[in-house]
Amino acid sequence: MIDTGATSSLITMSTIIKLNCQDQIHRQIGEITLGDSRTKITQHGWICLNLKINNVNYQIRAIVVDCLTNNFILGMDFLRKYKVEIKISQQCLVIRYEHQYLYVKFERPNSARLSQQCTSLPRCKAVVNTVISGISNEKKMYLNVIDQRIQQDKRIRICDGLVNVKDNNIQLIIDNPTKTMVTLPKSMVVGTADHLPTDVYCSTLFSNIETEGTYVTREEEKQSMDLDKIILTLTQHLGNNQLHYQQVINLLKNHIILFDTSQTRTIKTDIHHVINTGNHSPVNAKPYFKTIEQRKNIQQEIDKMLKAGIIIPSHSPWSSPVVLLKKPNGEFRFIIDYRKLNSITTKDCYPQPTVEELINRLGGHQWFTKLDLKIGYYQIPIHPADKSKTAFITQDGLYQFQVLPMGLMNAPPSFQRIMNNIIGYNRWDYILVYLDDILVFSNSFDDHMKHLQQLFNVLNIHQFTLNPTKCSIAQQSIEFLSHTITKDSIVPLKQRIQAILDMPQPSSLSQANKFIGKIGWYRKFIPNFAQIAAPIHKVTNKIKEKKKEFYWSEEQIQAANKLKQVLTEEPLVLKYPHPTASFILSTDASEYAIGGTLKQIIDGQTHYNYFLSRLLTTTERNYSTIDREALAIFWCMEKLQQYLGGRDVTIISDHKPLQQFHKKIKLNSKRIEHWLIKHQEIIPQITAVIYRKGRHHGDADGMSRPDIDDHRNELNVTTRSMTKINQHQLPNNDNAKSKSSNDDKELTSKNMTFNFSLERISQEQKNDPEILRIRQQLLQKKFDKKIMLLKTMCYTK
Numbered sequence: 001m002i003d004t005g006a007t008s009s010l011i012t013m014s015t016i017i018k019l020n021c022q023d024q025i026h027r028q029i030g031e032i033t034l035g036d037s038r039t040k041i042t043q044h045g046w047i048c049l050n051l052k053i054n055n056v057n058y059q060i061r062a063i064v065v066d067c068l069t070n071n072f073i074l075g076m077d078f079l080r081k082y083k084v085e086i087k088i089s090q091q092c093l094v095i096r097y098e099h100q101y102l103y104v105k106f107e108r109p110n111s112a113r114l115s116q117q118c119t120s121l122p123r124c125k126a127v128v129n130t131v132i133s134g135i136s137n138e139k140k141m142y143l144n145v146i147d148q149r150i151q152q153d154k155r156i157r158i159c160d161g162l163v164n165v166k167d168n169n170i171q172l173i174i175d176n177p178t179k180t181m182v183t184l185p186k187s188m189v190v191g192t193a194d195h196l197p198t199d200v201y202c203s204t205l206f207s208n209i210e211t212e213g214t215y216v217t218r219e220e221e222k223q224s225m226d227l228d229k230i231i232l233t234l235t236q237h238l239g240n241n242q243l244h245y246q247q248v249i250n251l252l253k254n255h256i257i258l259f260d261t262s263q264t265r266t267i268k269t270d271i272h273h274v275i276n277t278g279n280h281s282p283v284n285a286k287p288y289f290k291t292i293e294q295r296k297n298i299q300q301e302i303d304k305m306l307k308a309g310i311i312i313p314s315h316s317p318w319s320s321p322v323v324l325l326k327k328p329n330g331e332f333r334f335i336i337d338y339r340k341l342n343s344i345t346t347k348d349c350y351p352q353p354t355v356e357e358l359i360n361r362l363g364g365h366q367w368f369t370k371l372d373l374k375i376g377y378y379q380i381p382i383h384p385a386d387k388s389k390t391a392f393i394t395q396d397g398l399y400q401f402q403v404l405p406m407g408l409m410n411a412p413p414s415f416q417r418i419m420n421n422i423i424g425y426n427r428w429d430y431i432l433v434y435l436d437d438i439l440v441f442s443n444s445f446d447d448h449m450k451h452l453q454q455l456f457n458v459l460n461i462h463q464f465t466l467n468p469t470k471c472s473i474a475q476q477s478i479e480f481l482s483h484t485i486t487k488d489s490i491v492p493l494k495q496r497i498q499a500i501l502d503m504p505q506p507s508s509l510s511q512a513n514k515f516i517g518k519i520g521w522y523r524k525f526i527p528n529f530a531q532i533a534a535p536i537h538k539v540t541n542k543i544k545e546k547k548k549e550f551y552w553s554e555e556q557i558q559a560a561n562k563l564k565q566v567l568t569e570e571p572l573v574l575k576y577p578h579p580t581a582s583f584i585l586s587t588d589a590s591e592y593a594i595g596g597t598l599k600q601i602i603d604g605q606t607h608y609n610y611f612l613s614r615l616l617t618t619t620e621r622n623y624s625t626i627d628r629e630a631l632a633i634f635w636c637m638e639k640l641q642q643y644l645g646g647r648d649v650t651i652i653s654d655h656k657p658l659q660q661f662h663k664k665i666k667l668n669s670k671r672i673e674h675w676l677i678k679h680q681e682i683i684p685q686i687t688a689v690i691y692r693k694g695r696h697h698g699d700a701d702g703m704s705r706p707d708i709d710d711h712r713n714e715l716n717v718t719t720r721s722m723t724k725i726n727q728h729q730l731p732n733n734d735n736a737k738s739k740s741s742n743d744d745k746e747l748t749s750k751n752m753t754f755n756f757s758l759e760r761i762s763q764e765q766k767n768d769p770e771i772l773r774i775r776q777q778l779l780q781k782k783f784d785k786k787i788m789l790l791k792t793m794c795y796t797k
Contacts, residue, residue, distance in 0.1 A: 363576030376436030
């Protein structure tokens with residue numbers, strides 16, 4: 001078809017597939033707008049085509065799109081390139097070819113559109129009236145129906161054939177083979193009608209005669225019922241808004257094949273998983289011994305994968321053994337031990353997004369949809385040359401994978417690369433992709449429907465299969481990466497919090513690591529996390545030679561109980577950063593830890609964006625006071641860059657000498673000078689450093705003040721990476737904490753020894769007349785600048 005309103009030539013993806021030239025597409029995902037300035041369709045890239053007209057070859061570059069009324073449109077780029085003239089009076093085109101002119105007669109296509117909305121009952125045929133523009137006289141024409149993929153999306157069947165045209169109308173039979181009612185909108189294009197060549201003998205295919213119903217097998221009927229249940233489950237939360245409900249229902253029905261898990265499909269992509277082992281010879285292993293019962297379980301899993309086409313029998317020189325892990329429900333998990341293969345595989349360093357940056361992107365959006373791929377790895381193709389390397393061996397045979405198996409070293413980066421290449425084109429606007437999790441976020445419901453339509457089109461083209469039981473459609477609150485996401489806030493997932501609360505006190509190092517790992521996932525919600533968890537880090541952060549020295553004493557029990565208590569008592573909520581409000585970063589350092597609080601003042605209210613803290617390493621604990629305070633600022637600024645971006649931030653510190661450090665005033669500290677050079681990119685963001693006394697610096701001061709008896713034990717603690725972004729209300733009960741001494745001077749107790757506990761030292765102070773006199777003066781607010789009273793003990797400054 002020639003279209004002078006089209007600036008570029010277009011061709012449908014279905015036509016490319018029929019021509020079997022998908023591999024020639026130059027991928028460039030995007031959107032193009034049609035001539036009505038409203039309709040947008042997905043662009044997959046462009047392709048160079050050889051076009052033959054009247055035995056003359058022409059070359060044209062066409063954009064590959066989803067679907068059109070016509071499969072191929074020649075636009076103005078073709079007309080300009082070959083200086084095409086349109087002769088309306090002669091009903092022909094004139095194409096300049098070398099020194100000659102080629103005349104091509106018009107064959108104007110005639111679109112067939114439904115004259116009114118049509119509803120087809122389940123497993124029935126419906127006779128519908130269709131209007132064909134430009135044809136009024138009664139004659140026979142040939143109807144080319146819409147693309148098969150569109151029919152599949154609409155869940156209908158229409159056949160090509162001859163039709164009688166009378167007064168611009170024809171009657172068609174539309175078949176609905178499913179067990180659900182199908183509604184087609186008015187003016188929907190069902191095909192195009194063409195004039196018949198004079199040498200074709202034909203007879204009418206369609207007439208108004210009742211025909212037999214379509215045969216549907218019991219399996220097809222059950223599958224249709226299951227898909228209907230899926231749609232109802234995914235949309236039941238929208239029942240109070242009929243408009244939204246119907247829009248989502250129609251969207252899901254049009255793309256129901258995405259949720260059909262009855263068959264295993266491999267996605268269509270040019271990128272395959274590659275196992276780069278260099279010139280290394282094949283590695284193989286003997287099968288692990290299994291009992292007869294275990295061998296039966298293994299064979300059952302193998303039979304399932306053989307039937308689904310996931311694996312095939314193999315003659316590979318490579319092999320890896322199979323491991324069976326027992327699940328809590330008594331079933332077994334089929335796992336392949338690829339450690340030998342992974343040890344010789346070159347690492348793929350493709351970047352993967354952090355949970356923090358993903359969650360931070362969602363702030364301010366009202367509508368969310370979460371999609372989960374059905375056994376995502378099994379949808380990823382593996383390079384043909386590397387399939388033999390995936391071979392696994394059992395006591396009963398040797399098999400290899402046709403798709404990406406779990407357990408391979410570079411599986412996650414390959415998965416992320418493929419997902420970004422196919423659907424990550426709008427990951428800055430409305431799509432997040434994290435391995436097999438896809439999240440769509442929008443500001444309005446109408447935008448959300450457009451975004452989902454565009455995404456579903458791409459997923460359909462590439463033959464993705466979704467897991468309906470793990471999908472959530474058009475929600476205003478969504479569970480994503482162990483958090484509950486809303487427009488304004490993020491909170492920890494209740495089920496995960498409950499799972500932590502239900503954990504018993506650890507009795508081994510692995511259990512202790514599991515406990516601190518699970519609760520550390522939510523450390524950004526917990527003020528003073530590093531200090532509270534310090535006794536646990538004391539027994540978990542051990543070098544290999546000392547791992548057998550595990551113990552879990554009263555100190556660790558109290559710390560674990562305190563962390564659980566915080567999870568139940570604190571309002572574990574963090575606010576999304578406001579897009580225009582400036583940031584305030586309060587930082588502090590003690591002898592044991594550094595910490596900070598990121599916040600904003602919105603309409604006079606303090607919104608907390610993030611809490612972070614960590615214990616100091618042995619080396620850092622030897623820093624001077626000014627170096628530790630500066631370290632707190634630099635560390636917090638570095639960790640919070642994904643929130644701060646390039647925006648201004650005001651620093652609040654209780655260390656007065658740092659007020660001008662960002663202006664590179666000489667501080668007689670080589671360490672700070674080194675940090676200023678290292679972090680010179682973020683220093684311009686600091687607009688001011690405000691000094692605030694410790695007693696007025698509660699939110700950050702409490703982040704670095706540990707309530708632990710730790711003068712006897714060194715804490716060799718490594719820094720944990722921060723976990724995610726959310727909202728929280730800071731408690732004020734830390735304001736009363738005062739700063740400890742930088743240098744532990746000897747207490748003037750007549751019986752003091754260095755290894756006494758704090759309780760013992762406190763008791764000795766009570767028995768000392770001189771200290772009792774000093775305590776009385778402090779209680780009467782006769783302050784000695786060199787002595788401070790903290791709880792029941794006196795400290796020298």
